[in-house]
Amino acid sequence: MPEPLFRRLALIGIGLIGSSVARIAKQRGDLAGEVVVTARTAKTLARVRELGFADRIETDAGRAVQGADGVMLCAPVGAFADIAMAIAPHLMPGAVLTDVGSTKQSAIRDIGPLVPAGVHFVPAHPVAGTEYSGPDSGFTTLFEGRWALLTPPPGTDESAVAKMEEFWRRCGSMVQRMEPGHHDRVLAVVSHLPHLIAFTICGTADDLEGETRQEVLQFAASGFRDFTRIAASDPVMWRDIFLNNREALLEMLARFVEDAQAMSRAVRWGDAGYIEDKVERGRKIRRSLIELKQA
Amino acid sequence: MPEPLFRRLALIGIGLIGSSVARIAKQRGDLAGEVVVTARTAKTLARVRELGFADRIETDAGRAVQGADGVMLCAPVGAFADIAMAIAPHLMPGAVLTDVGSTKQSAIRDIGPLVPAGVHFVPAHPVAGTEYSGPDSGFTTLFEGRWALLTPPPGTDESAVAKMEEFWRRCGSMVQRMEPGHHDRVLAVVSHLPHLIAFTICGTADDLEGETRQEVLQFAASGFRDFTRIAASDPVMWRDIFLNNREALLEMLARFVEDAQAMSRAVRWGDAGYIEDKVERGRKIRRSLIELKQA
Numbered sequence: 001m002p003e004p005l006f007r008r009l010a011l012i013g014i015g016l017i018g019s020s021v022a023r024i025a026k027q028r029g030d031l032a033g034e035v036v037v038t039a040r041t042a043k044t045l046a047r048v049r050e051l052g053f054a055d056r057i058e059t060d061a062g063r064a065v066q067g068a069d070g071v072m073l074c075a076p077v078g079a080f081a082d083i084a085m086a087i088a089p090h091l092m093p094g095a096v097l098t099d100v101g102s103t104k105q106s107a108i109r110d111i112g113p114l115v116p117a118g119v120h121f122v123p124a125h126p127v128a129g130t131e132y133s134g135p136d137s138g139f140t141t142l143f144e145g146r147w148a149l150l151t152p153p154p155g156t157d158e159s160a161v162a163k164m165e166e167f168w169r170r171c172g173s174m175v176q177r178m179e180p181g182h183h184d185r186v187l188a189v190v191s192h193l194p195h196l197i198a199f200t201i202c203g204t205a206d207d208l209e210g211e212t213r214q215e216v217l218q219f220a221a222s223g224f225r226d227f228t229r230i231a232a233s234d235p236v237m238w239r240d241i242f243l244n245n246r247e248a249l250l251e252m253l254a255r256f257v258e259d260a261q262a263m264s265r266a267v268r269w270g271d272a273g274y275i276e277d278k279v280e281r282g283r284k285i286r287r288s289l290i291e292l293k294q295a
Numbered sequence: 296m297p298e299p300l301f302r303r304l305a306l307i308g309i310g311l312i313g314s315s316v317a318r319i320a321k322q323r324g325d326l327a328g329e330v331v332v333t334a335r336t337a338k339t340l341a342r343v344r345e346l347g348f349a350d351r352i353e354t355d356a357g358r359a360v361q362g363a364d365g366v367m368l369c370a371p372v373g374a375f376a377d378i379a380m381a382i383a384p385h386l387m388p389g390a391v392l393t394d395v396g397s398t399k400q401s402a403i404r405d406i407g408p409l410v411p412a413g414v415h416f417v418p419a420h421p422v423a424g425t426e427y428s429g430p431d432s433g434f435t436t437l438f439e440g441r442w443a444l445l446t447p448p449p450g451t452d453e454s455a456v457a458k459m460e461e462f463w464r465r466c467g468s469m470v471q472r473m474e475p476g477h478h479d480r481v482l483a484v485v486s487h488l489p490h491l492i493a494f495t496i497c498g499t500a501d502d503l504e505g506e507t508r509q510e511v512l513q514f515a516a517s518g519f520r521d522f523t524r525i526a527a528s529d530p531v532m533w534r535d536i537f538l539n540n541r542e543a544l545l546e547m548l549a550r551f552v553e554d555a556q557a558m559s560r561a562v563r564w565g566d567a568g569y570i571e572d573k574v575e576r577g578r579k580i581r582r583s584l585i586e587l588k589q590a
Binding site for chain 2: 127128131146147185186189191192193195196198199200203204205206207208211212215218221223224225226230231233234235236238242243249250253254255256257259260263267270272275276278279280282283284285286287
C-alpha cells in the first residue's frame, strides 16, 4: 500500500461529503494515517462515535487541527469564516488546508486572509452529492467518476495542489483545475440555479389550495417528482450556497426568468414554432450529455 | 382467460403510449381480439410492421376504425380535431371512442362535437411516460402502478366508462375519475409546468457562451442533468400540450415566476430566513411524496 497522503487528517464538519471522505479513508488506508473529526453539535459527534469511522473525535475545532498535516473544511460555506478564525492559531506550519465548498470565490474570500504563513490553502469542490445529509448519509463510492474541481489562487504551493489532486483521485474522482470565478459561474448554471428552481416550484405547489395540492402529491410521478428529489437537500447548506454565489446565481436566474417569460408569451400567443424550437434544444442538450456520458 | 374487452381495437397513432397498449394487448389477449394500427407516416407504419405488435396496419384512419368497437386516439392532442373529422363518418354505432391525451378540456372541445350519436366518447389520460417516443419506445409495464385518469363529461354512457376503467386496470393502472378542468389544473402543476421549466433551462444553458456552455455539459451531473431528462421529450407532443392547456399553464407559470422573483430578491438582499424556509418546504413535499409512495 502506498504511504498515506496525510499523517493526520482533520475533518471539520461531517455531513455527506465529510463522512464519505472518512469512510473512504478508513477503507483505503492510503489517504490518512489518522482521521480526526469535529462537528458543531454534540449530537452529530455522538452519532459519529457510533458509526465508528473516526479515529478520534474532538468537540473543539482548534484542538482537532492540532498536529494535523491535512485539514478539510466540510461544513456549509457560510460557516467558513468563523471556522477559519477558530482554527487559524492552531494550524501546523506546512499543513494543507482545503475545503469542499460549492462556492469557491467566497471560500477564498472568507478563508484566504486568515491562513497563517507556511500553511497551504487549496480550495476544492468535489462535485458530488445526493439529496441526503448528515454523518449517516456518506458512502465510499460517492466520488467515483465524479469531478473534483480545484481552484487554487495564483501562487498556491504546487506540491500542496498536487497532493490534493492525488487525494481526490484516490477517492475515485476525475480532477480538474479551474479559475474560482469561472467555477462559480459554471456551478451557478449546472447546480445552483436548478436547485433554486426546484425549491421554488415545490413552494409554488405547496401554496396551492387544498384539493389541488393533495392531488399534486398524488400525481407527482409525471415530472414534478424529478424536481422534488433535488429539492430535498439540506436547507442550511443551500442557503449558504445561494448567498455566497449571489452574483453568478442572480445573473443566471435573471436569464432564466427572461427565457421563461418568452416561453410564456409564446404559449399565450400560440407561437408553435418558438415552443418546438425550445423543446428541440432540450433534446439536443440531452443528446450531448449522453455522448459525453454525463447522463 | 376473460373475454377481450374489445373485439377490434383501432389505435390512431402509435408512439410511446399507443405502442405500449398494443404490446400489452398482444401479451395479455384480454384487451382486444384484434389490434388495428394506423399512423400519420408510412415510415412509422413500416416500423410497426417490423415490430410485429399489430394484427393489421391501415394507412387510412377512416379505414382503420371501420368495424372497430374500440377506437383510441394516441396522437398528439393538437391532431385530435383533424383525426375526429376523418374518422367520425366511419365509426361504428355502439363503439367506444377514447383518447390518451394529456389535456382533457381540449380533447372534449375538439372531439366531442364530432362524435356521432350512438358512439360513446370516454376521454382518458394514462399518466405515464418516459422521455422516449415513437413505436420502438413502448413497453408492457409502462402503466403498472401509474394512474389512469378518466374525465367523462356528464351524460357519458356508464358502461363505456366502466369498460375503459377495466381496460386501464388490465394495463396495470390505478384508475380515477376527475372533472376535466380540474384534471388540466392538476396536470399543469405536476407535469406541464415542470416540463416547460426544464425546456427553458436547457435553452438558457444552450445560449451560454462557448467555454461555459461546454463545461455545463461536462459538469451536468450536479442537478442540471435531472432537468435534461424530462427535457428530452417529443417536441410536437409538448408543443400541443402547452397550446391546449394554455390557461392553466400560464396561471401556474405566472405563480412560479413570481415565486422565483421573490427568491431572487431574497438572495439579493441576503434574506437567509426566507431561503431556508423555501428549501425546508421542498424537503417537506419530498417527504410527503415518500409517505404517499410516489417518490
